[in-house]
Amino acid sequence: MTEGAVVYSHEKKLQTIIHSNHHIRNIVRRNVHHFLSLREELLDNSIIQCLVASDDPQSPLIDTVRIEQLNARVTSDKIQLALCGENSSGKTAFLHAFLNxxxxxxxxxxxxxxxxxxxxxxxxxxxxxxxxxxxxxxxxxxxxxxxxxxxxxxxxxxxxxxxxxxxxxxxxxxxxxxxxxxxxxxxxxxxxxxxSSTLALGVDVYDTPGFLSDDAPVLKEILHDLVELIHPTLVFMYANPSTDDATKGCFLAVKTALHDLDEMSIFFLNSKADLNRMPKFKQGMNENEFLTILADERIQRYKLLLDAPFLVNDKLEGLPISIDQCQCFDLCSVNSQLIKPHGPTMNEATIRRIIQFVANNDLAIAKRVCKLVLPVIDSFFDLLHITTHRTQEHLLQLYHDAQVWAKKYSEIYKSQTDQFLSDLFSKIFQQLNMESESIVQLISSVRIPQNLIQLTVKTAVRLQVITPTVRETLRNFMKNVFEHIKSHSDMIQDVVSNEILFGALRNEEISDFSALLLDGYAMKNTGGTSILYIVNTISTPVLVCSRNIQQVGIEDETTSRVFLEDIRQLPTVQDKNPPKQLNDQIYRYLSNIGTMLAEKKMKCNEQSNFGEIKRELNYYPAFRYIMMRHVLSSV
Structure with missing residues (x-):
């Protein structure tokens, strides 16, 4: 394939993806508007008005505010892509090649x-x-x-x-x-x-300044504004496949700048993967030989990425163990573009993977809107079906059976949750002790501005300690819950035979992390969807608790002010050998984080109850209808 054909190939793929995404977004946006219009008509129904009137104001029957907010973002007709990374990581050269x-x-x-x-x-x-x-x-x-x-x-x-x-x-x-x-x-x-033939397809590309932790604060501010306002897909470029301290420091600075924006997606691009530096590469090798050594090189460099905790722990679900399952990593080399045909072949494959990743991310908001709307539609069809095909006595029996089931559920939930919290905090404290020294060394070496040390330490603890520990503990927790529920066939059968209970459990949104694990269990086991819904309902409040733990930091204003004042009194660091006082202050902050984690543990234990299934039952439309009818018939 000639270089011109290579460029045409990725542009043709990009054109197809953008056109398809635009069509899908239009369908979603149009149908959501139609859904919201039907909602207004539905709320005029007298029975539905009774359901809404009995609703807890903190949990509306239909969360239209959230739906409307997300649907407003399903409007962009362009793909938004942003390149970021450390200085001299090859962003500019790659950008020229990408846009041709x-x-x-x-x-x-x-x-x-x-x-x-x-x-x-x-x-x-x-x-x-x-x-x-x-x-x-x-x-x-x-x-x-x-x-x-x-x-x-x-x-x-x-x-x-x-x-x-x-x-x-x-x-x-x-x-x-x-x-x-x-x-x-x-x-x-x-x-x-x-x-530009690429830009003409409907792509906007943002080139961001390369920066490290000690760069001007405004550079972090503008990156934060870009992600918050434009919602681009980020391509994080790094030159050293071993992710040295400079790369880790840069990524830590990026995540610190975006500390309150967790919905972004990041593609990791290992740039400057020059063919001449690959040990097995030889001039004149045929295509099959080259693809074999390229596949091996990708595997080796991906393993190096997996060994970099700051990068791999960006998301709770982490990165897949196998590169074959990973869609957010690849390597490239603009310098190797002249080594034909293999250089262009490698770079074209990378561009295709980035395009596919951006395309999937481009539809993420539309998918989230659908995840909010579809369960609501299912719930009201269930309401129509159940209330028109069941007698009052049968409805009350389903209501009673669901209440009995909830009591059994609460016993399993309480025992499993107590064990989870005990395991989670024990492992977090252990991991914090193990990783404190490496965190201090990294933060001291990258010369962070005084006003950002506090937030940077918090970010480092989240990436290197809390997120991987939460991930592993949640995996074990959901595995144990799955096996426990699976061994209680009576609980599963009760859900299968009670459409109200089944619908209420189905009504609980499944997070990306839970879906990843539940899909794995479903593939390896039989037992129907009911067991997956039960496991997800038990796991949801635990997952919420875990995300709250990930946000731990100095929340007490007095402690925060004292820490910052101590930092300001330290001598200015002009080299990479920081004073011992700085290390001592960072250790003190880590100790404070440990104290706050202990407080989080106490709060989590206090809040450990089975309110999730109660909430789903109480706010499931068919269940509310039965409760309302039962109350009216008793008057």
Whole structure:
């Protein structure tokens, strides 16, 4: 395959994906609007009005606010992609290759840019540069720069575009990067409107400044704004496959900057995987030989990623053990593009995988809306079916049987949950003791600004201690619950024979992490969907508790203020050998986190009850209908 055919191949795939996603989003958005309209009609029904009137105001019959909020985000007609990573990780070179454009963005060793750059499509006659005040304020700060003349000939003048662009994206000289002047400059967004066959398909790409923990705070601020406002898929690029301290420090800085945004998806791209540096690569090898050594190289580099706790613990579900199951990792080398045909083959496969990952993430919001709407529709069909095919006596018997089942359920829930909390906190405290030294060493080595040490330590503890411990303990917990429920056939049968109980259990949303585990159990065992619903209902409050534990940090204002004051009194660090006092302060903070974890444990134990099944029963429409009829018949 020629290089031109390679470019055409990934563009053709991207075009198909964007068109399909646009069609799916339109269908979801249209049907959700229709659903909300039907809801308004439904609420005019007198019986439904009684159900709503009896509803707890904290748990509405239909969570329309959440549905409307998410549906409003199912509107983008473009794919949003953002590149981030440490300095000199190859972002700029990869961006040029991905968009099939010439070299126009500045690049060099070390920090070069300090503004977010947005690349979007324009026809040659409308090509231009626009400087906007910020991601939140779209006011133009300078006159529009016309680039159309650079596309007047058959071959674009990329070098001329680069010169016109340089003064707007390169870090300004003679300005203190910690100053307000620099911060105001860095918040501006540079929009580049240019012809590009990839951008023309409906893609906007954001190039973010490379940064580390000790970079100007404004760089973290603008990355946070980008993720919060645009919701792009992030491609985290790193050069060293062994993920050295620089890479770990950069990723820790990214996660610290995005500490309150947990819904983003990240693709890990190991750049600079030059073919000439692969031990088994030889010039002149055939395609099958090359694909074999490429597959082996991907496996080895993926194993190195799995050994990097800061990167692999970004999500609770973690990364798959096998690379064959992982959709969010690959390697590339722009330098190897000239080694034909194998260099282009490797890079094209990587681009295809990134496109597929971005496409899946692009529909994530639409899927979440569907997960909220479909159970509501099922519930009301169940209400119609049950109440029109059952006598009052039968309905009351189902109601009674469900209450009896809930009491049996509570005994299992209490014993399993108590054991889970005991195991979880025991392992967290053990892991915190084991990892404290490595956390202190990493944070001390990357020279973090004083005002961010606190948040960085918290992020490090979450990534290296709490998330992996919670993940492993939850896996064991759900396995034990599954086996326990499976051995109690009477409980399963009671659910199967009681449509109200089955519907209430089905009504509980299944998290991505639970779905991952439940799918595995379903494939290995028989027992129907009822057992999976029971396991999920038991696991849901435990999962909520676990997520709360992941947010542990210095919450007491006095303790936080004292810690920050102690840090400020330390001498300024100018080298990579921090003073002993800094290490001591970090250890003290880790100790404080341990204390707060102990307090979390007490609160979790106090809140350990079987309210989840009660809530699902009480707010399941058919169940409410029976309770209402029972009350009315008793009057």
């Amino acid at each position: 454009i010439g070299k126009m963005l500045p690049s060099d060793d070390g920090p070069v840019t300090a503004r977010i750059t947005k690349l979007t499509y324009a026809v040659p006659g409308e090509a231009c540069i626009r400087i906007k005040k910020s991601l939140r304020d779209h006011t133009l700060t300078d006159d529009e720069i016309n680039l159309s003349t650079y596309f007047s000939s058959e071959k674009p003048n990329w070098m001329g575009i680069g010169r016109a662009l340089a003064k707007h994206v390169k870090r300004p000289e003679g300005i203190d990067e910690k100053s307000l002047e620099f911060a105001e400059w860095a918040r501006s967004v540079v929009e580049i409107h240019i012809p």
